[in-house]
Amino acid sequence: RIGTMRVEMAEAKARGDHRKAQEIREQIWVLNDQAAGQMGEGFERVVAKMDSTVPEKTPGKVELTDSEKRLRALNKKLQQIEKIKTAVKEGQNVESGQLQRLETETEVRDEITEIEKLLSTL
Numbered sequence: 246r247i248g249t250m251r252v253e254m255a256e257a258k259a260r261g262d263h264r265k266a267q268e269i270r271e272q273i274w275v276l277n278d279q280a281a282g283q284m285g286e287g288f289e290r291v292v293a294k295m296d297s298t299v300p301e302k303t304p305g306k307v308e309l310t311d312s313e314k315r316l317r318a319l320n321k322k323l324q325q326i327e328k329i330k331t332a333v334k335e336g337q338n339v340e341s342g343q344l345q346r347l348e349t350e351t352e353v354r355d356e357i358t359e360i361e362k363l364l365s366t367l
Contacts, residue, residue, distance in 0.1 A: 250276075252310045255363060316360045319353055326350050 250273050257266040309317070329343045 319357045
């Protein structure tokens with residue numbers, strides 16, 4: 246859970262939402278204190294806030310962060326680009342929109358690399 250929270254905190258910082266990043270940071274501190282058996286000042290306030298902001302999890306359903314969702318979408322685009330490239334190599338007719346998508350391959354790959362770096366640091 247803390248790993249997911251760190252990703253959310255990094256995303257909030259990247260968006261410039263420093264208030265949200267601070268809230269998440271406080272929640273991480275509380276969870277770490279809780280794990281260490283220490284209940285610091287303001288513990289109840291932060292826990293109450295956490296309980297009201299954390300959505301109920303559906304059993305068996307994995308919650309993805311915005312970065313993970315974006316990474317999934319980019320990988321899907323990359324798969325589509327690869328299919329289009331294969332079609333072009335095989336001499337199949339492709340639409341102009343598909344050719345335009347081929348032009349975005351470098352940007353898609355760069356963004357995938359950037360997000361993977363962000364996720365690996367957390």
